[in-house]
Amino acid sequence: MNRNEQEPKKPLTLSRPGRLELKKTVEAGQVRQSFPHGRSKTVTVEVKRKRTYAPGDGGRMTEVQDAEPGLPAEEAPVVASADLLVDERGHPHRHLTAGERATRMRALEDARRDDELRRQAEAEARQRAAELERQQEEERARQREAAAAGKPQATEATEEHAPAATAPEAEAPAPAATPAAQAPRAAQTAEEEEQPTRAKRPGARPAPAKPATPVRRGEPRRRAGKLTIVQALDDNDQERMRSLASVRRAREREKQRVQQLRSEGQKVIRDVVIPETITVQELANRMAERGADVIKALMRMGIMATINQSLDADTAEVIAAEFGHRIKRVSSADVEVGLMGDEDEAALLQSRPPVVTVMGHVDHGKTSLLDALRSSDVAAREAGGITQHIGAYQVTRPSGQKITFIDTPGHAAFTEMRARGANVTDIVVLVVAADDGIMQQTVEAIHHARAAGVPVIVAINKMDKPDANPDRVRQELLQHEIVVEQMGGDVLTVEVSAKARTNLDKLEEAILLQAELLELRANPDRPASGAVVEARLERGRGAVATLLVQRGTIRVGDIFVAGSEWGRVRALINDRGENIDSAGPAMPVEVLGLQGTPMAGDDFVVVENEARARQISEFRQHRQREAQAATAGRGTLEQMFSKIAAGETKELPVVVKSDVQGSLEAITASLGKLGTDEVSARVLHAAVGGINESDVTLARASGAMIIGFNVRANPQAREMARRDNVDIRYYSIIYNVVDDIRAALSGLLAPAIREKFLGYAQIRQVFAISRIGKIAGCMVTEGVVRRGAKVRLLRDDVVIHEGNLKTLKRFKDEVREVKEGYECGMAFENYHDIQEGDVIECFEMEEVARDL
Known part of the structure; x- marks a missing residue:
């Protein structure tokens, strides 16, 4: 049998006799809460008590009281010397932590400090009220004496019509008050004197009492009530601060004034600087006008422009004049004005080497x-x-x-x-x-x-x-x-x-x-200027330029501009590798210190300061970018046609290369017969053979076009022509050459049917297949090769066959096109004389509308 079953069961009873109930643990009350500017509010608060029990005599649980009954919370016993609280029997309640003890001590200290500040403020207020009352009594006494001495009759009439309530006060001074009632009376008198315009009607409703504003530690005490003359003149009182509402009102008044000036139409005339090109947004900003108004003015002129569209200087000037502003035209090229300096006088010139x-x-x-x-x-x-x-x-x-x-x-x-x-x-x-x-x-x-x-x-x-x-x-x-x-x-x-x-x-x-x-002859006693013979970029030395001084003398430390680059001369090296301090006219010298690498043939000039060198360099780089963007396409011949049509060009320079001497003489003679008194075709150079780099360089220097008759340009010349935007035209019929030049001289553009280059393929191996013929195993080296396009067979840059492409295969499959870098097999129609190393040119014929 279990031990629990042997012991008798005890009935469940209460530890204390009486009813089983819960005591009230929530105490409710009202607290008056104060706010700044004299506002207050009464709120209801609830305080929850935590009941704590501890074991007492005989093992009973006894409730622990936080404070002795009948004592307020402030006077509850606080054990400051021990870390725990005990009840009347000596039992410990709980331990206080160091943080709780420090918080309670700080709260008691703050309460004592607040009470002290409040008592000091009340004492100062009573003292000021007494002083104010004394001054006012003296003032009233002086007024009565002056009135009695100057106008006694008017004083008597005034006393007869005065209200009965004020008569005793005018006849005799008030009796002395007791010390207990002196402070309230002084405060009441100060309140009445602070409001001199308030009517003291019988039965008037008393003003509500304003609760005292709590004073915070470390904060200046604010003024209560209205400001009197005495308080304003009191040096001890603090200076009155401007409120945020006053600042907002002043800003609002200023804003209304500006709007009123605008509504009245007072126009502000400005000096507007207009460059060669300017956007609509920038023009509106410089005129201090709305962008929509500028666009409306352009629309009235018949120009449909957006906010980011560029305008020329003439249009911008008309718009600025319409808005009534003063105009100042400037050009970006003004930075180069006076760059080369004045011409040298004959007396200053000295002989120089050739x-x-x-x-x-x-x-x-x-x-x-x-x-x-x-x-x-x-x-x-x-x-x-x-x-x-x-x-x-x-x-x-x-x-x-x-x-x-x-x-x-x-x-x-x-x-x-x-x-x-x-x-x-x-x-x-x-x-x-x-x-x-x-x-x-x-x-x-x-x-x-x-x-x-x-x-x-x-x-x-x-x-x-x-x-x-x-x-x-x-x-x-x-x-x-x-x-x-x-x-x-x-x-x-x-x-x-x-x-x-x-x-x-x-x-x-x-x-x-x-x-x-x-x-x-040249003048050595002036800032240097000359030309760049060559320039390169070396490791460890940076941009190195070989300069040829034409006039003046360049020295170490000079700031100079070479083409679109600028720099400061860090070192000068002569042709023997020696460092020198200066270089005179007709002397070649190596210069270190450039920011970038200029082009061969660029001019260089020494300037006075770094700021101007930067401006000139930025302007030239911008102009160079615009020129490259304008001539980005292969439109050299079309631009030349338009110049001839506008009367800007009188000669058409041409470089002719042919496969044989007879064709070259025929082309040269035909072009010579096209010339008239107004325009003519000028053959700069005519030779037999393929187009090389020298031909492209000569055409670029003279602005000429290159005519290739049954010849082609080598890869280096093609790359140089593509980089320098030199137009190369290929022909196989002399009449087409004559027709194109005649069209150029008469102002017409290119013919209606034109070739479109597709790509090049090099023959790597030739395969002989029965019943089919020879198949060329090729590698596409440039562009793309398409089936159905026309092809030319080039051998040593000379055209030996022109026809159609019969088949285009990649591995064993017929393909539509083969791109650069891939191998393919090709065969020609009715032509089998192909060799390893030959080049196949693929092109298409496209129709272009003729423009007059």
Whole structure:
């Protein structure tokens, strides 16, 4: 049997006799809550008590009382020296934490401080009221004495008509009050004097008493009641602060005043600065007008513009004048005004060395002649030789005279300079081999020199060879309109040998003689200006430019602008690799310190400060971007047509390349017959062979178009033409060439049917298949090849076949097109003479509307 079953069960009874009930644990009451500016509110609050029980005598649970009955909460026993509370039997209630104890102590301290501040404020108020009453009594006494002495009759009449309630007060002073009633009476008197305009009618309703505003610690006490004259003049009283409502009212009045001025139509006239182009939004901002009003004015003029659309200067000027503003026209090109400075006076000019460019065929000894001239330099022998690391250098003769040579490979840099208007070359030395005579690149050099308008000195090289024939060279020069002195002309010729180093001194004398005839002079005592021979970007040195000073002197520390770039001269290096402090006219020098890399042929000029250099650089970069955006497409020929139609162009420069000499002569003769008194076609250069980089450079420098008759441009020339926006036209019929040039001269545009280039494919391998023929295994190198398009077969950049594409396969499947970088198989219709290395050109014929 269980132990619980053996013990008898006790009945469930109460620990205390009486009824089972819950005592009230919520005490309700009302508390008056005060707010700023004298406002108060009565709220009802409830206080919940927490009943706590603790074990008492005999194991009974006894309720723990928080405070002794009959004592207020403030006087409840607080055990400050112990951490716990005990009841009447000594039992502990609970422990107080350090935070609770500190909070209670701070609350008691704050309550005592608030009571002290409140008592001090009441004492100050009573003192002020007593002082105010005393002053007012004195004032009334002085008024009564003045009235009694000056106007006794008026005083008596006033006393008779005065109310009965005020008579006793006028007859005799009030009796002294007891000290207990002195403070309330003083406060009442102060309240009455603060409101002198309030009517004291019998039975008037008393003003409601305002509750005292609690004073916060650390906050200045606010003024209560109305401000009197005495309080305003009291220096001890605090200064009156402006309220937020007063500030808002002042702002509202100012806003209403501005609106009233606008409604009355008072117009503000402004000085509006108008550049070459300006947007509608910017124009409205500069005039301080609404953008919608500006758009409405444009619509009245018949111009439909948006807020972000650009306007020209004339239209913006008309709009600004319509709104009544003063106009100031400016141009962005004004930053370049006076950049090059004034012309030098003749008395300040000094003789300078000539600048010579050596040109000629690459196999005619041009490099050997340059090496021979460098080794004959006196300064070179003294210094132990020259290390040519820049594109220009100076040679000093035994007599002390100097000659500056520009060593530019090919003709690219020479024509780049001339294309930008920087004609830095004074004399051209044309090197011709005595055994070979005039070659293709020699003719090109003659064309370049004639286009630049500089004198030419012919150096007949390789005179040490047994088959040298200088007379044949002179005869061949006559075909290119160069008449030497031996035949009655004015062109100097010198027979030299770079290998044997013969007659080099005669060549230098001829150069100096020609320079003496040109009278080359410059002013060294001015800011430097000149041209950029070449520029490059080197690791560790940044942008390095080779400059040729034409006038003035450049020094270390100068700020200069080169093309669209600017910089400060950090170092100057001459042609021998030595650091120098300055460089004068006709002296080549390397410059370090540019912010970017300029183009060959750009002009450079030293400016006064960095700010102007930045402005010029930004303007030129902006102009360059606009020019590139305007000529982004391949529309050079169309633009040329429009210029001819507008009367801006009188000559049409053309570069002609053909496959055979007979076709070239026929095309040149046909173009010559098209010329009239007003316009004409000018053939700058005509030769046999494919289109190369020299042809593209010459066309870009002269603004010409290139005509290719049964020839094509090599990849380098195509890339250069695409970059420089040079238009290349391919033809296979002479009549089409003549018709297009005639249309250009008469102001018409391109023909109605035009070729559209698709792509190039190179034949990698040829497969012979029975019953089909030869199949070309190709790799598409550029663009795309489409089935059904027309094709041309090129061998060494010469067209050998033109026809249609028979089949286009990729692996074993017929495909519609093959893009760049993929292999394919192609076959031609009725043509099988294909070889490895041939190039297939794919094109389409498209129709274009003819515009007059």
